[in-house]
């Protein structure tokens with residue numbers, strides 16, 4: 142077992158995947174708690190599709206750094222989707238679905254017309270060998286930035302997640318902190334997209350949060366559990382994807398699925414005891 | 416007694432529907448104001464206006480110079496999403512201190528002390544470590560009131576604080592609010608459906624009505640045509 146792991150991580154690409162993936166899993170799981178509780182899960186999903194569209198277009202026009210180009214597009218989309226969900230006048234979820242499918246359609250069309258067919262697959266479903274050293278450095282810097290921001294704004298994020306109106310009424314600039322949550326989510330999605338694939342990246346945001354809410358009842362423990370579960374599931378998913386040459390993103394989601402089933406059972410048990 | 420908030424000829428509307436027209440009243444230090452009126456008369460809309468969550472179409476809301484946003488506490492109507500929120504009682508109460516933190520990221524010892532004091536004041540010490548989502552409606556209401564007290568000590572807005580509570584807990588809640596008003600000298604603005612209790616505790620009444628709203632002291636209200644309708648000949 143140990144020997145297998147040592148052999149596995151003697152590959153440079155596995156080390157890169159491990160570093161990048163762990164950081165992305167951490168960021169996604171922390172933000173996920175707030176997004177799920179605010180009923181913003183669909184925003185994460187929508188953003189990942191917008192990210193795919195942006196990546197595909199950027200690669201098609203031969204941009205040197207497609208990931209970096211995708212960032213501003215996804216950030217702008219995040220603010221936009223946030224506005225749609227906030228004012229609630231148009232059917233928010235329908236609008237998000239419209240935007241995300243449109244972005245997906247544009248991305249696929251542009252990519253296949255310009256002959257990027259091999260890349261499409263890895264953008265959509267992720268790839269363990271997708272990250273080069275430059276990507277890892279870029280991802281690490283962004284992830285560390287996201288983590289610092291999250292810790293710094295932790296109490297504010299709690300307040301606007303629990304009760305936005307109260308926060309606003311008593312003089313907290315809830316709008317600003319919503320924007321910060323949206324910004325960090327957008328960054329996380331761009332950072333994770335290459336490995337997880339845009340179809341599956343939102344699962345990194347949603348699964349760990351839902352899992353930890355099943356078993357924990359304090360916000361701080363929910364956050365800590367969510368982060369631990371996320372990193373653990375990522376590690377198991379990554380290694381099994383290597384062992385069985387299964388797609389990385391999908392393996393990680395399946396591990397999360399199993400974790401959720403376990404959490405549901407534990408949750409029932411904990412409830413009964415109380 | 417100084418004036419805290421003065422409202423002049425306020426009007427609120429949604430899209431093209433006017434909800435409140437030409438409403439003037441004042442809230443002074445130490446008042447216990449009850450806002451009553453039938454469903455859809457605009458009580459929640461007015462509360463949102465006073466809290467700065469919705470801006471008026473016409474008229475002015477003038478805050479006195481010594482009333483800052485961070486002097487205001489607020490007990491909102493609970494949203495369904497909150498009812499099963501995974502947070503401990505202490506985390507919820509402490510979050511009321513956020514408005515005095517500014518950009519500083521973490522709570523101080525003093526903030527935690529204040530949270531403990533308010534938890535003690537509302538008699539919910541045993542609940543402190545419990546999860547908010549496992550509490551009964553009345554317990555949750557007390558937790559939110561403790562949070563409101565952490566946020567502001569001058570003016571407290573309460574939006575239907577007794578809805579869904581049983582008669583005994585309702586009575587306790589009213590006593591608690593009366594005590595905050597009398598002993599701690601906190602100005603109270605309460606939205607309520609319960610006109611009889613409102614008249615018993617409040618010093619002033621604002622009755623919203625699509626034809627003619629009423630604002631005045633409780634005694635004036637009881638003698639007014641609107642009051643007579645509810646109280647008969649007194």
Ligand SMILES: Nc1ncnc2c1ncn2[C@@H]1O[C@H](COP(=O)(O)OP(=O)(O)OP(=O)(O)O)[C@@H](O)[C@H]1O
Nearest residue numbers: 429430432434452453454455456457458459460461
């Ligand atoms: N977001 C909104 N968009 C459009 N109209 C609204 C909105 N919120 C409230 N209204 C309308 O404004 C009017 C006043 O609503 P409001 O919620 O202020 O009444 P209320 O006095 O609080 O009623 P209740 O006693 O039922 O709580 C109602 O006719 C309502 O339909």
Ligand SMILES: [Mg+2]
Nearest residue numbers: 458459460492
């Ligand atoms: Mg209302």
